[in-house]
Amino acid sequence: MSDGPLAGLRVVDAATLAAGPLIATWLGEYGADVIKVEQPDGGDPLRQWGAQKDGVGLMWKSVGRNKRSVTLNLRHGTGRDLLRELCRQADVAVLNLRPSTLRKWELDYPNLAAGNPGLVMVHVTGYGAGGPKSDRPGFGTLGEAMSGFAHLTGSPDGPPTLPSFMLADGIAGLTATYAVMMALYHRDVHGAEGQLIDINLIEPLARLLEQSVLTYDQLGTIPNRMGNRWDISAPRNVYLTKDGHWLAMSGSAPTIAKRALQAVERPELTTDPRFAEAQQRLRNAGEIDAIMAGWIRERTLDEAMTVFEEAEVAAAPVYNAEQLLEDPQLLARNVYPVIQDQELGAMRVQAPVPRFSATPGRVDRLGPALGEHNDEIYGGLLGLDAGRRRELREQGVI
Numbered sequence: 001m002s003d004g005p006l007a008g009l010r011v012v013d014a015a016t017l018a019a020g021p022l023i024a025t026w027l028g029e030y031g032a033d034v035i036k037v038e039q040p041d042g043g044d045p046l047r048q049w050g051a052q053k054d055g056v057g058l059m060w061k062s063v064g065r066n067k068r069s070v071t072l073n074l075r076h077g078t079g080r081d082l083l084r085e086l087c088r089q090a091d092v093a094v095l096n097l098r099p100s101t102l103r104k105w106e107l108d109y110p111n112l113a114a115g116n117p118g119l120v121m122v123h124v125t126g127y128g129a130g131g132p133k134s135d136r137p138g139f140g141t142l143g144e145a146m147s148g149f150a151h152l153t154g155s156p157d158g159p160p161t162l163p164s165f166m167l168a169d170g171i172a173g174l175t176a177t178y179a180v181m182m183a184l185y186h187r188d189v190h191g192a193e194g195q196l197i198d199i200n201l202i203e204p205l206a207r208l209l210e211q212s213v214l215t216y217d218q219l220g221t222i223p224n225r226m227g228n229r230w231d232i233s234a235p236r237n238v239y240l241t242k243d244g245h246w247l248a249m250s251g252s253a254p255t256i257a258k259r260a261l262q263a264v265e266r267p268e269l270t271t272d273p274r275f276a277e278a279q280q281r282l283r284n285a286g287e288i289d290a291i292m293a294g295w296i297r298e299r300t301l302d303e304a305m306t307v308f309e310e311a312e313v314a315a316a317p318v319y320n321a322e323q324l325l326e327d328p329q330l331l332a333r334n335v336y337p338v339i340q341d342q343e344l345g346a347m348r349v350q351a352p353v354p355r356f357s358a359t360p361g362r363v364d365r366l367g368p369a370l371g372e373h374n375d376e377i378y379g380g381l382l383g384l385d386a387g388r389r390r391e392l393r394e395q396g397v398i
Contacts, residue, residue: 004031005359009184012037012086013067014074015096016044018140018166019201020124021063022173023094023180028066029352029361035086035377036064036368040071040396043370053344057367061341062349064367070378071371071398078397080105085382088115091194092180096124100135109196119194120183122176128200143168143201148209155227168201175204233278234285235260235292238318245301246318249292249308254278256314261288263311264295341366374398 006027013024014037021036021044028034038044047060073079074097084107087093093112095102102108102123109121123129126138144150144162154161176199186192206213211232212223228237233252241247251257257278258270269275269291274284281288296304301317308315319327325336325348336348344366352361378384378398392398 003359004029004361005356007031009033009092010090011035011092011094012083012090013094014072014083015094015124017046017049017096018063018169019172019176019199020094020096020122021046022170023122023124023176024067024092025063025065026173026177026352027092027180029363030356030359032092034067035090035373035381036067036069037072037074037083037086038069038370040073040371040398043069043071047367047370056343058347061344061347061366065339065349065363066365067368068373068377069368069371070374073397074105074107076395076397078392078395080107082378082382082392082397083107084112084115086377087112087119087121089381090116090119091184092120092122094122094124098135098137099123099125099129113194113196117193118187120180120187120197121194122180122197122199124172124176125198125200127202129198138201140166140168140172140201143172143205146202147205148212149205152209152212152223152225154225156225158225160225168205171204171208172199172201175199175207229285229289231282231285233257234281235288236285237289237292239293239296241296241301241304242298243300247296247301247304247315248318249313249315251281251288251314253314256312257281259311260292260308260313260315263307263313264292266291337363339363339366343369371398 009027009032011024011027011032011034013021013034015021024034024036036044042048044060046063047057049057050059052058072082074083095107097105097107109123112121113119125134126142127133127136141162144167145160147168149167150160150162176197179197179199183195183197187194216222223231230236233250235249235251235257238246238248249260251260261267261269261275273280275281275288305315305317317323324330330336335351337351338346338348340346347366349363349366351363375389378389379386389398
């Protein structure tokens with residue numbers, strides 16, 4: 001991608017799996033030149049992660065969008081020299097090696113910045129720099145557990161529940177992406193040097209769950225699992241329809257909650273002291289749930305949604321993947337465009353988020369084959385001739 005708001009920005013993505021590579025993915029959607037650095041023996045484990053088609057990882061195809069792939073053995077001293085050379089010509093570098101490994105291999109920020117003072121480096125770890133756990137391996141699952149998310153998710157009488165998608169990695173990646181943009185603004189607008197961004201898999205998600213800490217700190221109580229209810233608003237739950245579908249509803253705003261009560265033919269409850277005010281509704285959330293569940297259970301999904309949409313109630317069907325791809329709102333916005341691909345022929349992936357009016361993001365290509373751009377990067381960018389590239393291949397460096 002040669003244009004876009006980040007055109008001219010070069011990113012070296014030397015991280016693996018989800019959080020780090022996602023940062024580079026989102027930058028690449030808006031014009032950054034992303035060089036994906038992978039071990040020659042299999043590449044980023046994300047290539048083998050999840051569903052496969054004809055041996056091709058589907059998640060890799062999306063997360064690897066708009067990137068150029070080079071192989072580079074970082075266990076080899078010459079490989080680390082080449083990474084340092086790539087970073088000398090980059091604006092951003094993303095790594096997720098353990099702190100001790102970074103120092104041992106001289107790939108920590110002081111060493112990389114010595115060759116490029118303007119470099120912004122993102123270091124993604126499980127626990128963050130400093131502290132007794134800083135050098136321990138970590139994955140999103142641990143972040144979802146330690147952030148407090150799993151404790152609050154699930155039925156009151158059931159076990160803590162982990163998400164079935166990369167929640168902690170995604171939140172960490174999004175947090176780091178806006179941090180990169182702030183660091184670049186500081187560098188380019190204020191004439192400063194680059195800097196190190198320390199991001200882990202616990203704190204970004206914990207920030208979204210801060211209410212639990214605030215409640216404990218100030219009231220001495222620990223919030224527990226409530227299923228699909230939430231102790232900040234009522235009604236708030238998922239409800240089963242007559243034809244076996246699920247419908248979600250939120251009454252977070254007082255006006256919406258009152259509309260919901262009117263829509264289910266209980267207008268008298270909008271002036272009832274038990275339901276007329278937000279805190280009172282919370283104290284009587286179980287009764288509200290029973291009213292909503294009973295009304296919805298007697299109607300099909302289409303019938304219930306017709307009533308709620310006409311009444312401007314905040315309600316929506318619970319979609320699976322097939323329904324998501326068929327939703328008229330998402331179709332109108334072309335949220336899942338079809339992208340042509342050498343290996344899969346074509347694939348639908350989600351379009352870039354957010355949308356810019358003047359400089360929109362794009363998906364030019366899906367994830368490349370391992371080492372597909374070795375000659376382009378090592379020959380064109382670093383100036384290594386064909387003989388030297390062949391020698392490095394024979395040595396197992398690239």
